[in-house]
Amino acid sequence: MLDEKLIVAGFGGQGVMLTGQLLSYCATNKDINTLWFPSYGPETRGGTANCSVTISDETVNSPVISKPDSLMIFNKPSLAKFMPKLKKDGNLVVNASLVKDLDFREDVNVYEIEANDIALKLGNLKAANMVMLGAYLAITKIFTNKEIVAVMKEKFTGEKAQFIDLNKQALEAGKKAVETSA
């Protein structure tokens, strides 16, 4: 049974909110229950931002996730804030380009993804969130990259449409990063 509770956290401007939203849009397209909730308020570019995403075959109850199954961590302050909440044997996907030389919990599955470096190699640092998403999907297999790209084609219209190809490459690169490290 599908019942995934995920927190995505990082700096404002890293695309944390969009990363979570793409998962919820994808769930909606597949008629799977989902709930997305952002931290909101004084968060700005450079400040911290996070969102909670629940994807479930069951009705979604509490919008607040106290014990996530997975974390996507984009920066150091987010690791300190959310790692203690992660379930035992949960998935900890970290942006290793920014989060390094830190002690990770030993009772969880840690995936260190050089997301910024990989995105830079693809030509745009802003695609780091899609590298992270590609890695997360390769680990959890909740949705395929193809399904996420289908959401982008629906949502990224006008000027944003030009980023779909780059994002697609970033998703694949994230997937590859997980496969080669395994």
Added chain:
Amino acid sequence: MAKVLMKGNEAMALAAIKAGADAFYGYPITPQNELPEYMSKHMKEHGRVFLQSESEVAAINMIYGAAGAGARVITSSSSPGIALKQEGISYMAGAELPAVIVNVMRGGPGLGGIQPSQGDYKQITRGGGNGDYYLYSLAPESLQEAVDLIKESFDIADYFRNPVMIAVDGLIGQMMEPVDFELETPKWDLPKKTWATDGNQKGRDKNIINSLYLDPNDLEKHDLKLKKKYDEMKRDHQRYELINMDKADIAIVAFGSTARVCRTSIQLLEEEGINCGMIRPITIYPFPSKAFDEIPKSVKDLLVVEMNTGQMIDDVKIVNEGKLPIHFYGRSGGIVPEAEEIVEKVKEIMGGE
């Protein structure tokens, strides 16, 4: 139609458009800004009115004017902004004008904070402004329920000729969930608005929209007329949901997004072999007293859970009439309780007997 993933504030705005709202007047405040933002873009497409006023006071008086002219009107704000609108809301109840008012609650008092809260419970359920009046007040727990209730709320407001309050919090406003906008919602039998000040082109008797009655005999008669409406709301239009109550040893009483957190607590307690039920008021005015008549004998305690320091607990005490011990758990200031906190509180109550 397939479900659409939308943010709560936007979904509530679209629901109002689908319900035939003719005009929106409002003033920005976090955490409800996406509602007027959505209206600013889409009301015009439907040939309707969107107006950002210079203040909340102006907005509610525009609502008064448009409602008086017979239009279907809506405004939205968050706690401090709703406080500013109270004078106008009282005038509308006095002048018997229908409107839908959305309060996306945030922490208070004063400017408070911008995170989710249910701190306006008493203000909402006691009328809020001066005089003998109440608002039919609905507290949805999900976006689907919020959308369905908003679609119906315009009919309810027209039926009673009284403002309806949609009482949600920042959580509902900011979250995204899949919503089906085409679900059938109840249609109320509505008479024509023969009372509206809509130009009088047919030479009928003059219509006057007013809340001033200088003769005490007239005002008392008017107050009693209003009271009849509130009596009817209490008698025929209470709404609530009973969850897992059949074999419950303890029952939570919670509304809105807090009830939703409590649903998870109930599941967690079930895994530990504890039967916990819940009474979920959907109308917070009229308070669903009938739900308390349905409490089975197995229930030994009531636990009121709110995102405030304890406001609905007084209504629970009134309807409980001293029958069961009442406990309270609340978080305030913008903190949403986690399901586990409520689980601990339930276990503490049950272990303490």
